[in-house]
Amino acid sequence: MQTVAMGWLMLELGGTPFDLGLINFAQLVPILVLGVVGGAVSDRVNKRWLLIAAQSGAAAINLLIALLTLAGLITIPTLIVLAFISGLASPFVWPAFQAIIRELVGPDELRKAIALNAGRFNLARILGPTIAGGLVAVVGTAGCLIVGSVALSGVVFTVWLVRYDPPPLGPQLEWVQAMTEGLRYAWRDRQIRAYLLAAGAIGLLAMPYQAFIPAYSRDVLSAGPEALGLLFTSVGIGALLGAISSGIRFATKRPLSSSFAFLVSTGIGLGLYTVGGSLIVALIGLMLVGLGSIGFLATANASVQLLAPHAVRGRIIGIWITVNAGLMPIGSLVFGRVAEFSGLQLVSIIGAVGCMIVALLFAMVLKTSLRQEIRPV
Numbered sequence: 419m420q421t422v423a424m425g426w427l428m429l430e431l432g433g434t435p436f437d438l439g440l441i442n443f444a445q446l447v448p449i450l451v452l453g454v455v456g457g458a459v460s461d462r463v464n465k466r467w468l469l470i471a472a473q474s475g476a477a478a479i480n481l482l483i484a485l486l487t488l489a490g491l492i493t494i495p496t497l498i499v500l501a502f503i504s505g506l507a508s509p510f511v512w513p514a515f516q517a518i519i520r521e522l523v524g525p526d527e528l529r530k531a532i533a534l535n536a537g538r539f540n541l542a543r544i545l546g547p548t549i550a551g552g553l554v555a556v557v558g559t560a561g562c563l564i565v566g567s568v569a570l571s572g573v574v575f576t577v578w579l580v581r582y583d584p585p586p587l588g589p590q591l592e593w594v595q596a597m598t599e600g601l602r603y604a605w606r607d608r609q610i611r612a613y614l615l616a617a618g619a620i621g622l623l624a625m626p627y628q629a630f631i632p633a634y635s636r637d638v639l640s641a642g643p644e645a646l647g648l649l650f651t652s653v654g655i656g657a658l659l660g661a662i663s664s665g666i667r668f669a670t671k672r673p674l675s676s677s678f679a680f681l682v683s684t685g686i687g688l689g690l691y692t693v694g695g696s697l698i699v700a701l702i703g704l705m706l707v708g709l710g711s712i713g714f715l716a717t718a719n720a721s722v723q724l725l726a727p728h729a730v731r732g733r734i735i736g737i738w739i740t741v742n743a744g745l746m747p748i749g750s751l752v753f754g755r756v757a758e759f760s761g762l763q764l765v766s767i768i769g770a771v772g773c774m775i776v777a778l779l780f781a782m783v784l785k786t787s788l789r790q791e792i793r794p795v
Contacts (some may be wrong), residue, residue, distance in 0.1 A: 419546040419547070419549060419550040419553070419562055419563075419566040419569070419648070419778045420480060420562075420563065420566040420567075420570075420649060421546075421566060421638055421650070422499065422546070422547050422550035422551060422554065422562070422627075422632075422650055423546070423550055423553075423554060423559045423562040423563050423566065423711055424441065424451075424483075424497070424559075424563070424644075425438060425441075425629075425631070425632035426493070426554050426559055426632055426646065427497065427559040427563075428486065428494065428497065429491070429614075429632055429633070429634070429636065430559065430743060431493065431494050431497070432494070432574075433494055434756070435630055435633045435637075435757040435758055435761055435762060436754040436755055436757060436758045437494060437498075437754070438629050438630055438632060438750075438754060439626070439629050439630070439714075439750040439751050439752075439753060439755070439757070440498060440750075440751060440754060441497065441498055441501050442626070442629035442746070442747055442750035442751075443747035443748070443750050443754075444498045444499070444501040444502040444505060444747070444780070445501045445502070445504065445505040445508075445747070446504070446505060446508070446743055446746050446747035446750070447502070447507050447747045447748075448505045448506045448508055448509050448759040449512070449739055449740060449743045449747075450740060450745065450747060450748065451508045451509075451511045451748065452506075452510075453508065453512075453513070453736050453737070453739045453740030454507035454600065454601070454733065454736045454737055454744075455597070455736070455742055456509035456510040456512070456513050456514075456596050456736050456739075457513040457597075457600065457732045457733040457734070457735055457736015458597050458600070458732065458733050458736065459510060459513075459514075459732075459737070460510070460513045460514040460558050460732035460735075460736070461495060461555045461729075461730070461731070461732035461733055465514040465515075465517060465521070465583065465732075466518065466577060466580060466584070468510055468511075468514045469511060469514050469515060469518070469622075470508045470574055470577055470578055472507040472511045473507060473511060473512075473570065473573055473574045474571075474574050474747075475495070475506075475507050476504050476507040476508075476511075476570060477567055477570040477571045477573075477574060478753055479500055479503050479504040480504055480563065480566065480567045480570060481563075481564070481567040482500060482564075483497065483500050483501075483504075483563055484563035484564045484567055484736075486500075487558075487559055487560035487563060487644045488560040488564075489715055490557045508743070509736070509739070509740075511574070511742070512735075512739045513732050513733075513735040513736040513739055514732070516719065516723070516735045516738075516739075517588070517723075517731050517732045517735055518584075519531050519532060519535060519715075520723055520731070521582065521584055522580075522582055524652070527726060528723060528724060529664070529665060529669075529670045529673075529720040529724075530665050530670070532664070532665075532716055532719055532720040532723075533559075533661055533664045533665025533716055533720075534661075534665065534686060535660030535661075536581065536657070536660070536712055536715075536716040537658055537661040537662055539657075539661070539666075541654070541658055542654075545652065545654075546650075546652075546654075547567075547646070547647045547648075547649075547650030547651050548647050548648075548651045549565075549647075550562050550566075550647055550650075551644045551646055551647020551650075552627075552644070552647065553565065553644075553764070555642070555644060555678065564630050571688045588648065590671075592670055597733060599730060599733070600730050600733025600736065600737060601733075601737065603620055603625040603726070603734065604726075604734055604737050605731050607725055608783075609674075609721065609725060609784065609787065610722055610725050612724065612740050612780060612784050613677075613718040613721060613722050613738075614722070614738060615741075616677070616681070616714075616718070616776055616779075616780045617714075617715065617718055617730045617738060617741055617742040618741035618742060618745050618771065618778050619776045620681070620684070620711065620714065620742070620772075620773065620776060621741065621742040621743060621745040621749065622745040622746070622748060622772075623749060623768060623769050623772030623773065623776070624684055624685075624688060624707075624711065624769040624770075624772060624773050625711065625746045625749065625769075626746055626749035626750040626753045626765070626769070627691070627707070627765065627766055627769055628653070629750045629753075629754070630648050630753070630754075630757060630762055630765060631646065631650060631704075632646055633757070633762055634649075634700075634762050635649055637762065638695070638762055638763070639696075639697055639700065641697065645697060647699075648697070648701065649700060649701065652700075652701040652702075652707070653702040653706070653707060653708040654708060655705055655708065656687070656704065656705035656706060656707060656708025656709040656710075656712070657708035657709065657711070657712035658708075659709045659711070659712075659713075660680065660708060660710060660711065660712035660713030660716065661707075661712055661716055663680075663709065663713050664676070664680075664712075664713050664716035664720070664778075665716075669713075669717055670690020673717050673720070673721050674784055674787055676713070676717050677714050677717050677718055677721075677780065677793045678764075678777055678780060678781050679710075679713075680709070680710045680713035680714035680717065681710065681714055681773055681774075681776055681777035681780060682710070682773070682774065683706050683707075683709055683710030683713070684706070684710030684711045684714065684773045685706055685708055685710075685769075685771070685772075685773030685774040685777065686710075686770075687703045687704065687705070687706025687707035687708075687709070687710055687768045688703065688707055688766050688767075688769045688770035688773060689703070689766075689767075689770040690702060690703030690706065691703030691704055691766055692705060692766035692767050692770060693763075693765050694752075710773075715742065718738075719738065722734060722735070722738055723735065728779065753765040753768070756768075
């Protein structure tokens with residue numbers, strides 16, 4: 419809901435496609451700068467209390483955006499600054515949230531738990547934009563933002579209710595040494611390195627398409643907030659299917675093959691979304707994008723966590739989040755400028771071709787492991 423409302427609010431304030439990319443950059447650039455630090459912090463402190471503190475701060479900032487919008491005081495620079503401040507919670511929330519899943523369920527059920535969590539997250543992506551599109555049309559962006567802020571407060575309360583016995587914290591190394599150890603381990607493990615590089619490339623080339631959906635809805639499809647909600651909902655439905663697919667037997671037994679298929683699906687979906695020119699084709703393309711991107715990220719996330727030992731898991735996840743979500747704002751900023759001068763559709767074309775190249779390189783780098791994986795058991 420917040421994503422839809424803030425994107426539409428930017429357009430209401432007279433923002434351009436570059437401004438949409440800029441606000442996405444502001445929200446996610448803290449992950450690029452602080453993702454590894456956040457992972458190191460999650461290895462050193464109680465993850466539950468870290469989640470509560472960081473999410474409480476994000477909820478407060480988002481409520482402030484809503485109140486300023488209601489008062490008519492919000493401007494494009496103010497919105498970008500507050501989006502950046504709100505985004506400061508992400509590099510601490512995301513590594514802690516991912517690592518705490520394994521602490522709650524253990525390694526044997528990790529792939530299923532991550533698939534379930536991705537399904538839960540993407541079910542919200544289906545319902546949220548649909549509700550947001552209606553709310554923006556009826557009560558405006560301010561009302562939608564207020565409801566979203568209340569919902570985020572519910573996340574804080576839910577985490578507070580969780581009770582479990584966390585494993586002992588890892589050795590308390592000096593900060594630079596701790597982060598260097600995580601980076602060194604990630605680079606030395608061949609599969610972790612391949613997953614990280616693929617996730618980084620997808621975050622840089624493909625995932626920025628999300629920032630430009632509001633402009634695509636208005637400028638290419640000549641549609642309003644209701645159609646915008648449908649476009650985001652289509653992504654969410656595909657993402658939910660991708661999350662479910664990542665937890666089925668084939669994906670858990672053959673994660674490398676599944677990752678390759680998910681990457682190809684993302685590229686095909688972006689291609690359809692780009693060249694279709696109609697709402698129906700755009701919805702089908704975005705559904706494939708959601709299925710492929712979330713299926714790959716859920717499968718890769720589980721694989722990286724299973725490959726990383728407990729002592730460095732938070733730091734490895736911090737690196738994972740940095741290269742995936744942290745590179746997205748760079749792509750959003752660059753592609754925002756490309757969209758202004760060359761059109762929105764070129765952005766998606768670059769993403770589609772990039773996904774196919776990434777899929778091919780992923781298969782080439784891990785070809786030996788892939789051959790072993792697809793042999794009949």
